[in-house]
Amino acid sequence: MLLMPMPAVQAAEVTVVRAGAIHTIDKEAPHVEALAFDGDGRILATGTHEALVARFADAAHLDFGEATVVPGLIDAHGHVAGLGMARLTASLVGARDKQDVLARLREFAADLPDGAWLVGRGWDQNDWPDRQFPTAADLDAAFPDRAVWLERIDGHAGWANTVAMQAVQRDLSGDWQPDGGRIVRDAAGRPTGVFIDAAASLVEEARPPVDEATAERALQLGMQAAVEHGLTGVHDAGVDLAGLQRYRRLADRDALPMRITAMAAGDGDALDALCRDGLYRHPSGRLAMRTVKVYADGALGSRGAALIRDYSDDPGNRGLMVTPPQGLRAVARKARDCGVQVATHAIGDRGNHEVLEAYDDVLGSRAGDGHRWRIEHAQVLAPEDLPRLAGLGVIASMQPTHATSDMPWAEDRLGPQRIVGAYSWRQLRDSGARLALGSDFPVESVDPRLGLHAATTRTDAEGLPAGGWRPEEKLTAFEALRGFTLDAAYAGFAESEVGSLAVGKRADFVVFAEDPLHVAPGGLRNLTVLATYVDGRPVYRRGEAGGMGPTQGP
Numbered sequence: 001m002l003l004m005p006m007p008a009v010q011a012a013e014v015t016v017v018r019a020g021a022i023h024t025i026d027k028e029a030p031h032v033e034a035l036a037f038d039g040d041g042r043i044l045a046t047g048t049h050e051a052l053v054a055r056f057a058d059a060a061h062l063d064f065g066e067a068t069v070v071p072g073l074i075d076a077h078g079h080v081a082g083l084g085m086a087r088l089t090a091s092l093v094g095a096r097d098k099q100d101v102l103a104r105l106r107e108f109a110a111d112l113p114d115g116a117w118l119v120g121r122g123w124d125q126n127d128w129p130d131r132q133f134p135t136a137a138d139l140d141a142a143f144p145d146r147a148v149w150l151e152r153i154d155g156h157a158g159w160a161n162t163v164a165m166q167a168v169q170r171d172l173s174g175d176w177q178p179d180g181g182r183i184v185r186d187a188a189g190r191p192t193g194v195f196i197d198a199a200a201s202l203v204e205e206a207r208p209p210v211d212e213a214t215a216e217r218a219l220q221l222g223m224q225a226a227v228e229h230g231l232t233g234v235h236d237a238g239v240d241l242a243g244l245q246r247y248r249r250l251a252d253r254d255a256l257p258m259r260i261t262a263m264a265a266g267d268g269d270a271l272d273a274l275c276r277d278g279l280y281r282h283p284s285g286r287l288a289m290r291t292v293k294v295y296a297d298g299a300l301g302s303r304g305a306a307l308i309r310d311y312s313d314d315p316g317n318r319g320l321m322v323t324p325p326q327g328l329r330a331v332a333r334k335a336r337d338c339g340v341q342v343a344t345h346a347i348g349d350r351g352n353h354e355v356l357e358a359y360d361d362v363l364g365s366r367a368g369d370g371h372r373w374r375i376e377h378a379q380v381l382a383p384e385d386l387p388r389l390a391g392l393g394v395i396a397s398m399q400p401t402h403a404t405s406d407m408p409w410a411e412d413r414l415g416p417q418r419i420v421g422a423y424s425w426r427q428l429r430d431s432g433a434r435l436a437l438g439s440d441f442p443v444e445s446v447d448p449r450l451g452l453h454a455a456t457t458r459t460d461a462e463g464l465p466a467g468g469w470r471p472e473e474k475l476t477a478f479e480a481l482r483g484f485t486l487d488a489a490y491a492g493f494a495e496s497e498v499g500s501l502a503v504g505k506r507a508d509f510v511v512f513a514e515d516p517l518h519v520a521p522g523g524l525r526n527l528t529v530l531a532t533y534v535d536g537r538p539v540y541r542r543g544e545a546g547g548m549g550p551t552q553g554p
Helices: 048-054 081-086 098-109 160-164 200-204 213-229 241-252 269-277 325-337 349-366 386-394 399-408 410-421 427-433 448-457 477-485 486-491 521-526
Strands: 016-023 031-037 043-046 060-065 068-071 073-078 118-123 147-150 157-160 179-185 191-197 231-237 259-265 286-293 341-346 374-378 394-399 435-437 509-512 529-534 535-540
Touching: 016 048, 016 486, 031 048, 043 048, 043 410, 073 435, 073 486, 081 118, 081 213, 081 231, 081 477, 098 118, 098 147, 147 160, 147 200, 157 160, 157 200, 160 191, 160 394, 191 200, 213 231, 213 241, 213 529, 231 241, 231 286, 231 486, 231 529, 241 259, 241 269, 241 286, 259 269, 269 286, 269 325, 269 349, 286 325, 325 341, 341 349, 349 374, 349 386, 394 427, 394 486, 399 448, 435 477, 435 486, 448 477, 448 521, 477 486, 477 521
Parallel strands: 016 060, 016 068, 073 231, 118 147, 231 259, 259 286, 286 341, 341 374, 374 394, 394 435
Antiparallel strands: 016 031, 031 043, 068 509, 147 157, 157 191, 179 191, 509 529, 529 535
């Protein structure tokens, strides 16, 4: 094993880690027996256990027995506040039908004060027997006097009852539509209760604002859930200036258990601050903002993703451009001139095409200068657009569990020809594009093990369909792990600090009872997270599992 040289360090400041296997994702020393880090959590050396113990004779020791250590997992696209708020509101994830939704809402509402809005998230009509959008009438009988507002699982549609719609200070009937959104109406022009994409803001703005204590609590809950699942970093996709300041206060109190790479929410106050004050990085190294997140279109599940041709199961509907093409160019130019990375949500083939056109136009001859601009999701690509990401140096920020969640109905939306360019991880990677992997939690589970499993098997929890859905798009276990580590770090301009366990980098790592590179792919979703370490300090430990815990030191 390779022993990487570093200057002599006072032994008392050093911790030596040993495990059954340490996969570093470092090409210079991909598999080692041990690593050593200093008191600041900076890796000093990797190599054999014998060599490191001899070099750091008085070091503290962390011996994880036969467990496996890998670099800290990074979710390249999540929503921390959304995850935390989902734990403070009614959960509708997995509801079998509307009656199941109502039963959960009644239980949650039992503890609500009079007059408080009943808020929930997670419904998905694609999981119901009729697969039809619900209506306000479905809620009114159970809640005739309380406002009810329920966010769809993908965050791209909402379901309101009559009381909630009455709170909106605008006539919702007629044939008008808000820019970038759609109010679903009946034949008489009356709103049915479903609001898609930008239309949802009409109801959101009518809701009483969340108080600051609750907003901060949501961040803490979201981050705690993340580290419990082996995440040491998250790219938080859409944070306004108030959200950044909230994170900053937590960082100032040393209350960030993980690294947050925040993306400014659209062309708003956070982007203005980046352009005025420069790219942001907290002194702790656990919080940064240098990216703007923009929405090109909606989501496939609610038929808001922008398509070049009609939806196969909804003739006449081609989805929505949440931001028109000229708007995409305008924010991209602004970001370029401020030195800000652009990350654009695009799901449909038209949405992706418009983003690539905007990037090509704005970057021009600078397309290869290391800008690291991203497409978030890159879910459905026309054949002629697929190779353009590599050519423009655009990162595909993709979420493997979207494919396994959507596979029961995705081909219904797209038809047999367009589906070939959807969820195309292998095609994109083989074209030369870099894949940064994530989950889009709370749209999907925060658990990265499910992403590793989906990426390598393209099956559900029961291993279906046999052999995987469109198995030609599978990734190897190493490719998937790299997508959640070094490639995600690269997408956040952080590969010199995290993403691999190499000398000079941070001691961010996860301890698994099993070896993710040697278990059968079907076992990846059941890996046991024993511990999560950030800067060489435990931010999560699974009780006494595996006999873990240091013999000395942290």
